[in-house]
Amino acid sequence: MSQTTNKPDRMFLSAPHMSGREIEYVKQAFESNYIAPVGPQLNQFEEKFREITGYKYCVAVSNGTSGLHLALRSVGVGAGDIVLASTFTFIGSVASANYLGAELVFIDSENETGNMDPEVLKEEVERLVAAGTPPAAVLPTDIYGQACDLDRIVEVCEPYGIPVVCDSAESLGATYKGRCVGHAARIASFSFNGNKIITTSGGGMVASNDEALIKKCRHWATQAREPVLHYEHLEVGYNYRMSNILAAIGLGQLEVLQDRVDAKRSIHAQYEEQLKDVPGISFLKEAEFGCCNRWLTVIRVGEESGSTPGNVIAALEEHNIESRPAWKPMHTQTCFADNRVVGGAIADEIYRTGMCLPSGTIMTPEDITRVCDIIKATISVA
Ligand SMILES: Cc1ncc(COP(=O)(O)O)c(C=O)c1O
Structure with a gap:
């Protein structure tokens, strides 16, 4: 994906954001x-x-x-x-x-x-x-x-x-x-x-x-x-x-760490607001014991959406927008084929249904709406 398509105006998953100082x-x-x-x-x-x-x-x-x-x-x-x-x-x-x-x-x-x-x-x-x-x-x-x-x-x-x-x-x-x-x-x-x-x-x-x-x-x-x-x-x-x-x-x-946390949290809130009524879409939760920095906003594309993370990632890619599958669990990696796992079904399911949305702090509200519109269109035609 990103290795092959660094076209101009690409929206990246989480691009560096310098303060200027x-x-x-x-x-x-x-x-x-x-x-x-x-x-x-x-x-x-x-x-x-x-x-x-x-x-x-x-x-x-x-x-x-x-x-x-x-x-x-x-x-x-x-x-x-x-x-x-x-x-x-x-x-x-x-x-x-x-x-x-x-x-x-x-x-x-x-x-x-x-x-x-x-x-x-x-x-x-x-x-x-x-x-x-x-x-x-x-x-x-x-x-x-x-x-x-x-x-x-x-x-x-x-x-x-x-x-x-x-x-x-x-x-x-x-x-x-x-x-x-x-x-x-x-x-x-x-x-x-x-x-x-x-x-x-x-x-x-x-x-x-x-x-x-x-x-x-x-x-x-x-x-x-x-x-x-x-x-x-x-x-x-x-x-x-x-x-x-x-x-x-x-x-x-x-010097801008807290600004970046605030921006990431705001991006997440905007995604949640715009996608909350889309069937089958849910979000990885923030636990009550702390403040998540929302480094990447992760959605789950469930059965009810009639779609898959793969479809949504491909649709965003067509618009030159980078998104990624959720982490592939370590116990499913070939290099760890001989290692034991305790449970594993939950991580497998998050991988199967999860994907990371563009979450860079240089994103504008218009960028977020554009991503959400593509997701909605993908899911309604799925
Ligand atoms: C969960 C996790 N652990 C470890 C690393 C390794 O960090 P680095 O890339 O700086 O070596 C990363 C990211 O890159 C990560 O996401």
Whole structure:
């Protein structure tokens, strides 16, 4: 789809949206010649991120996938360990467990939001503990900007000392019980990929209230180089640090984070208003325990519509509008054909009926109406 059809005037799923101030921060980085993976803009970016999110510690990294790699390693996940992860997610969420040689077991979703179902998780944790093979970590995703029920997930894990690593890649700006997402987990990871609510073109942040964990992540992200002049390594790390130039973009983006959340929520509200009476169309819900950032508006195209997500995506594509199927569950991916899933039917159904509508904050009310009119026309002729 988007790979083949970047025609002029295309409406993208979630295009980057600069505030205008980014270039000033990038200019400052150039003027001081900090064209490097560390520098003042990077320090300021981390400081500002902590201020906005309330996390005590954080480290900026090259992307959300590397952030999760560091986060999982920091809580002790290693080869042969079991990691329980959301099946309804993007592969960048779970790939890191694979890099560490851990065995992924996938957990089904709640129907309303698509997030990990804590009751299904409980069942599997208790089964594994009873079998003498407790999981080394639990890795839920805050899907499409909606916080998972983290307190409940932590409550399931705590009695057995199982650390929770929250994948909040899609959910910066969202809250869970009044705080930034991920706080109740041992450690969380965020993404600043080009399509996220704010972007550094590529980038990520690992955040925690546990200083020791972030210290480890920071060390591994810089090739695990010991703080001595000569190149001394006691262990092997990675080259995962965010560049100072990209952090400068992030400084401009953090200034407009709340504006972007408000805009995404407004886009969602307009879609809901205009599509509420269309037969068979429903929306992934916002849970009562927090504010969803509505990174992408996800609709479900049910039986009653007489249509399918595939038909609607094709109709929008004909008008040069990008939309996407909902995430294809991990337990249905060929690369995870040998991995176990607990449940899976709910995630399968969300995939079968779900699709993401264009949700970029540069969209106008007219753009939203245009998308809705195409959806209505598609469904009435289906
Ligand atoms: C749920 C989820 N997890 C992880 C990632 C990985 O982030 P990145 O692309 O920055 O590596 C993404 C998005 O890209 C994501 O949507």
